[in-house]
Amino acid sequence: MDFDNLLGFIAATITTAAFIPQTYRSITTRDLSGISLGMYATFTFGIILWIIYGILIGSGPILVANIITFVLSATILYLKIQHLMAHRQGDQNKANHHE
């Protein structure tokens, strides 16, 4: 592996691994209010395209990196949707109490 490829491999590993602390924080704190639904919906969709791209060009590293990123990104997206639905539920309960 030459230097360019090694650098690309390290860069891909770091930008993939970066999602681990965010996923961990979101799971443990359930503090999702500052997390953008738009980001994680768009990002998770984009990663699916990267996975298809990895399959089409037969690139193992692109495939593996993006499958890992997909799991992390989809987890944050799921927690955000759960957070939004819990708040909507909360608002409805509040509205019912005012009836």
Added chain:
Amino acid sequence: MDFDNLLGFIAATITTAAFIPQTYRSITTRDLSGISLGMYATFTFGIILWIIYGILIGSGPILVANIITFVLSATILYLKIQHLMAHRQGDQNKANHHE
């Protein structure tokens, strides 16, 4: 441009653009508590490596996509550090009041 390259280009555009709503949300709400410092510190560093990689292999698309992502990611990182420092300041003020 063949289909594979077009798909890769679309995937790169989407995963880059995904950071726009998060940056917008973080700027407008200043709700940074759920944002992971570890993610944005690691991610911003990884993007710098992607920029160097783009320069070394002479890839315009990789360079442009990662410069845009760098600006967005570094902005969120800056807001998160500012948030942490404001809270540390707040804690110190509280401690002083208890003296």
